[in-house]
Amino acid sequence: MSSAAVTPAVRLRGLKPDWLNNPKVWRTEVLAGLVVALALIPEAISFSIIAGVDPAIGLFASFTMAVVISVVGGRRAMISAATGAVALVIAPLNQEYGLGYLVAAVILAGVMQVVLGALGVAKLMRFVPRSVMVGFVNALAILIFMAQVPEMHDVPWPVYPLIIGGLALMVFFPRVTTVIPAPLVSIVILTVITVAAGIAVPTVGDKGALPSSLPVPGLPDVPFTLDTLTTIAPYAFAMALVGLMESLMTAKLVDDITDTHSSKTRESIGQGVANIVTGFFGGMGGCAMIGQTMINVKVSGARTRLSTFLAGSFLMVLCIVFGPVVSDIPMAALVAVMVMVSFATFDWHSVAPVTLKRMPAGEIAVMAVTVTAVVTTHNLAIGVVIGTVTAMVVFAKRVAHLAHVTAVTDPDGSTVVYRVTGELFFASSNDLVGQFDYAGDPARVVIDLSAAHIWDASSVAALDAIETKYEQRGKTVEITGLNNPSADLHGKLTGELAGSH
Numbered sequence: 001m002s003s004a005a006v007t008p009a010v011r012l013r014g015l016k017p018d019w020l021n022n023p024k025v026w027r028t029e030v031l032a033g034l035v036v037a038l039a040l041i042p043e044a045i046s047f048s049i050i051a052g053v054d055p056a057i058g059l060f061a062s063f064t065m066a067v068v069i070s071v072v073g074g075r076r077a078m079i080s081a082a083t084g085a086v087a088l089v090i091a092p093l094n095q096e097y098g099l100g101y102l103v104a105a106v107i108l109a110g111v112m113q114v115v116l117g118a119l120g121v122a123k124l125m126r127f128v129p130r131s132v133m134v135g136f137v138n139a140l141a142i143l144i145f146m147a148q149v150p151e152m153h154d155v156p157w158p159v160y161p162l163i164i165g166g167l168a169l170m171v172f173f174p175r176v177t178t179v180i181p182a183p184l185v186s187i188v189i190l191t192v193i194t195v196a197a198g199i200a201v202p203t204v205g206d207k208g209a210l211p212s213s214l215p216v217p218g219l220p221d222v223p224f225t226l227d228t229l230t231t232i233a234p235y236a237f238a239m240a241l242v243g244l245m246e247s248l249m250t251a252k253l254v255d256d257i258t259d260t261h262s263s264k265t266r267e268s269i270g271q272g273v274a275n276i277v278t279g280f281f282g283g284m285g286g287c288a289m290i291g292q293t294m295i296n297v298k299v300s301g302a303r304t305r306l307s308t309f310l311a312g313s314f315l316m317v318l319c320i321v322f323g324p325v326v327s328d329i330p331m332a333a334l335v336a337v338m339v340m341v342s343f344a345t346f347d348w349h350s351v352a353p354v355t356l357k358r359m360p361a362g363e364i365a366v367m368a369v370t371v372t373a374v375v376t377t378h379n380l381a382i383g384v385v386i387g388t389v390t391a392m393v394v395f396a397k398r399v400a401h402l403a404h405v406t407a408v409t410d411p412d413g414s415t416v417v418y419r420v421t422g423e424l425f426f427a428s429s430n431d432l433v434g435q436f437d438y439a440g441d442p443a444r445v446v447i448d449l450s451a452a453h454i455w456d457a458s459s460v461a462a463l464d465a466i467e468t469k470y471e472q473r474g475k476t477v478e479i480t481g482l483n484n485p486s487a488d489l490h491g492k493l494t495g496e497l498a499g500s501h
Contacts, residue, residue, distance in 0.1 A: 025303075025304065026306075027179065028300065028301050028302060028303075028307075029302050029303075029304055029306040029307040029310065030306075030307075030310060031180060031181050031184055031300065032181060032295075032296050032300035032301065032302035032307040032310075032311075033296075033302070033306070033307045033308070033309070033310025033311040033313075033314055034184060034310070034314050035181050035183045035184045035187070035295060035296075035299075035300055035337075036079055036292050036295055036296050036300070036307070036311040036314075037310070037311050037312075037313075037314035037315040037318055038184075038187055038318065038326070038329065038334070039183075039291075039292055039295055039334060039337055039338070040062050040066075040079075040081055040289075040292060040311065040315050041059070041204055041207075041210070041315065041318065041319070041326060042204055042207050042331065042334055043062075043081075043082075043289070043291070043292070044058035044059045044061070044062040044081060044082045044315075045058060045059070045204075045207040045208045046084075046147075046207065047082045047083060047084050047086075047087040047284070048082070048087075048208070048284065049208070050084060050087040050088060050091060051086075051087040051090060051091045051094055051102070051284050052091055052094045052095055053094060053099060053102070053284055054208075055207065055208030055209060055210070055211075056209075056210075056211040057099070057282065057283060057284050058082040058087075058283075058284055059082075059210070059211055059315065059316075059319055060211065060215040060278075060281055060282060060283040061081065061082040061278050061283030061284045061285060061286050062081035062082045062283075062286065062312065062315055063215070063283075063312045063313075063315050063316045064215070064274070064277050064278040064281050064283050064312070065080045065081050065082065065274045065275070065278050065283070065285075065286045065287075065312070066079060066080060066081055066308055066309070066311050066312025066313075066315070067309055067312040067313060068270075068273060068274040068277045068278070069270055069271065069274045069308060070305045070306075070308035070309035070312070071305070071309070072266075072269070072270035072273045072274065073266065073267050073270035073271070073274070073305075073308070074251065074262050074263035074264060074265065074266030074267030074268075074270055075250075075251040075254055075255070075262035075263075075267050075288075076260075076262065076303065076304055076305050076308075077254065077258070077293075077296055077297050077302045077303050077304060077305070077307055077308060078247075078250060078251060078254050078267075078288055078293050078296075078297075078308065079288065079289050079292040079293045079295075079296050079308055079311055080247065080271065080274060080286060080287060080288050080289065080308075081286050081289050081292065081311075081312075082283070082284055082285070082286040083243075083246065083286045083287050083288075083289055084147075084378070085242050085243070085246055085287065085379060085380060085381065086239055086242060086243055086284070086285050086286050086287055087284065088378070088379065089235060089238045089239045089242055090102050090105055090106070090235055090239055090284065090285070092235075093105055093231075093232065093235045097231065099221075099282075100220045100221035100222040101220075101222055101228070101231065101232055102284065103220040103221075103222075103279050103282055103283075103284075104220040104222045104228065104232050104279070105232040105235045105236045105239065105285075106236075106239070106275055106278060106279035106283065106284065106285035107220065107275070107276055107279035107280065108229075108232055108233065108236035109235075109236040109237070109239040109240040109243065109272075109275055109285060110240075110271075110272045110273065110274070110275030110276035110277075110278070110279060110285070111272065111276060112236060112237060112240035112272070113240045113243060113244055113268060113269070113271050113272030113275060114268075114269050114272035114273065114276075115272075116240065116244060116268060116272075117244075117265055117266075117267075117268025117269035117270075117271070117272060118265075118269060120265065121244060121268060122244075122248055122264030122265045122267070122268045123264075123265075125248050125249075125252060125264060127388065128249070128252075128384065128388055129366065129387075129388065129391040131363045131364075131366040131367045131370070131387075131391060132366060132367075132370050132384060132387035132388050132391055133249070133252065133253075134347050134350045134367050135366065135367040135368070135369070135370025135371045135374070135383070135387055136249055136370055136374065136380065136383065136384055136387070137253060137345060137346070137347050138346055138347055138350065138351075138367070138371050139370060139371040139373075139374030139375050139380070139383055140290050140291075140345060140374070140380065141342045141343070141345040141346035142342075142346075142371070142374075142375055143374065143375065143378065143380075144290075144291045144338055144341055144342040144345065145338075145339060145342040146375075147338070148335045148338050148339055148342075151202070151331050151332075151335045152335065155201070155202060156200060156201050156202075158194075158199050158200075158201055158332075159201050159202070159330075159331075159332045162190055162193075162194070162199075162201065162330060162332035162333065162336075163332045163335055163336045163339070165189075165190065165336075166186040166187075166190055166332065166333050166335075166336025166337070167336050167339060167340060169182060169185060169186040169189060170182040170183060170186050170299075170336065170337070170340045173185050173186070178301075181299065181300045181301075182299070183295060183299055183300070183337045183340070186333060186336060186337065187329060187333045187334070187337065190329075190330055190332060190333040190336075191328060191329050191330060191333060194328070194330045195328055199330075201330045201331070201332060202330070202331045202332075203327060203328055203329060203330055203331060204326055204327055204328075204329045204331065204334070205326075205327025205328065206331070207331075210319040210320075210323040210326065210327065211316075211319050211320065212319075212320060212323065213320065214316060214320070215281040215282055215283070216281070216282075217280050217281050218280065218281075218282065219280070220279065239285060240272075241381065242287070242379070242380075242381040243271055243275070243285070243286070243287035244268055244271060244287070245380065245381035245384055245385075246287045246288055246290070246380050246381060247267060247268070247271050247287045247288035248264055248267065248268065249290075249380065249384060250288035250289075250290045250293055251264060251267050251288065252264075253290070253293075254293060254297055257297055257298060258297065258303060271287060271288075274286075290345075290380075291338060291341055291342075291345075292311070294341045294344060294345050295337065295341055296308070296311070298341075298344050298345070299340065299341060299344060350367065362394035362395075362397075362398065363394075365390070365394065366387055366390050366391045366394060367387075369386060369387055369390045370383050370384065370386065370387030370390075371383075373386040373387060396425075396426075396427045397427070399422075399423055399425075399427070399428065403420065403421070403422035403423065403424055403428040403429070403431070403432065403452065404420070404421045404422055405418055405419070405420050405421075405432070405435040405436070406418070406419050406421075407419075407437070409442070410442075413442055414442050414443065414444060415442060415444040415445070415446060416441045416442055416444075416445055416446070417446045417448055418435075418436065418445065418446065418447050418448065419448045419450075419451065420432070420447060420448065420449050420451070420452040421451040421452060422451075422452055423452070423453055423455060424449075424452055424453065424454050424455060424459035424462075425455040425456050425458065425459060426456055426458035426459075428459075429456075429458050429459040429461075429462040430458070430462070432459075432462045432463075432466070433462055433465050433466055433469075436466055436469070436470075438469045438470060438473060438475075439473065441470075441475065442475075443474070443475050443476065444475070444476055444478070445470055445475055445476065445477045445478070446477075446478050446480060447463070447466070447477065447478070447479045447480070448480050448481045449479060449480065449481045449482050449486065450480070450481025450482075450483075451481075452481075452486075453483065453485070453486055454482070454485075454486035454489050454490055455489075456489075457493055457497060460489065460490055460493040460494055460497060461493075461497045463479065463490070463494070464494055464495065464497060467479075
């Protein structure tokens with residue numbers, strides 16, 4: 001076909017993603033969005049209670065976060081909404097200063113996330129080791145399950161058979177057909193049973209009133225002064241860091257599940273934009289939701305931005321148009337969905353006896369520390385930081401013993417050559433000084449570093465200390481074999497470090 005014959009319709013079709021013309025993908029994405037929207041309602045209400053705000057504030061935040069991030073985010077099919085981590089961070093601010101300050105903090109946190117994203121904070125994700133990632137995923141699965149325990153405690157007895165029935169449906173229904181997501185089938189069937197039979201069990205409506213109208217944009221009700229800024233800034237910064245950490249970890253997890261790559265920088269900036277918009281609509285802010293993302297990606301099989309957009313859109317439609325129906329959904333149905341998500345999220349291979357036998361003890365320790373920190377603090381970001389620091393300590397301890405020194409004396413006895421092999425940094429260079437025979441060596445000493453690399457000032461200081469000890473005995477030292485980066489660092493710092501001479 002010639003370029004002149006290409007019509008605008010054909011040109012437009014070439015710009016559209018392939019899935020737009022695929023009915024099967026449409027069905028998967030639409031149904032996945034509906035399941036996620038149903039699962040978002042009780043979660044958003046619960047997080048609103050944690051933050052100390054009206055349930056509508058959390059539901060509005062989930063709506064705006066999901067819709068905005070579906071357009072500006074970097075990870076397709078990931079769900080962002082109001083989250084418990086963010087609620088915990090900003091709850092004290094709301095309690096002490098009120099909703100206006102909370103909303104202002106959400107907007108400022110969004111601005112900070114945009115700035116951090118533009119500065120390349122996403123690149124720090126490369127320093128998160130696999131053992132921390134596995135620990136993070138397992139801790140997340142435990143937290144998702146633990147969050148369901150209160151819904152199973154001190155409740156009418158019919159709740160338990162309903163949960164078991166919901167789990168059975170999700171396990172066996174996919175063997176019949178995968179056209180309709182099993183969680184959606186489970187929610188519908190359990191709701192019909194409880195309503196038709198008049199079974200009195202806790203419902204979504206018991207969590208709080210659903211909003212009856214769309215949110216309206218506006219400015220936060222705070223004085224625009226320096227005092228306000230200094231009050232909200234610490235909370236906003238904490239929220240920005242926690243939100244980015246959780247979102248980037250979730251994006252990496254979805255990358256692994258779907259075997260696709262996503263732009264973490266775009267995701268970081270997108271999270272900021274979504275929080276700014278959410279703040280102007282009076283929402284409580286949020287970040288990526290791992291539980292709902294797992295429902296969307298792993299359980300329902302969604303892969304595009306459409307499911308994320310529809311999750312937010314369906315959320316408002318369900319609340320405003322079908323509020324009375326949604327209010328009748330038994331909490332047991334949603335508990336069953338989240339228990340299934342917890343089971344699917346946990347990396348069972350990582351705790352299998354065969355895996356634990358083969359895995360180095362340090363890796364197992366890092367995974368265990370990450371899980372313990374997350375479960376103890378209920379904060380995924382803190383757990384990741386503690387796990388990563390632990391992994392760095394384990395790594396430093398392991399490589400500290402990789403620097404070896406061997407000595408060869410010339411036949412005439414006038415020169416000794418010390419050959420240093422390995423990586424020289426603060427941990428390994430500490431033992432370097434003690435591996436030379438200062439009193440017994442001949443007048444000329446050569447230190448051959450052709451098989452070593454100098455990484456930091458500690459190593460240069462150690463070499464300076466070795467030279468000093470020989471000079472005090474009237475002996476000369478020659479350092480040879482430095483590669484270019486090591487030579488540059490040694491040349492800049494040798495003799496300049498206090499206490500080395």
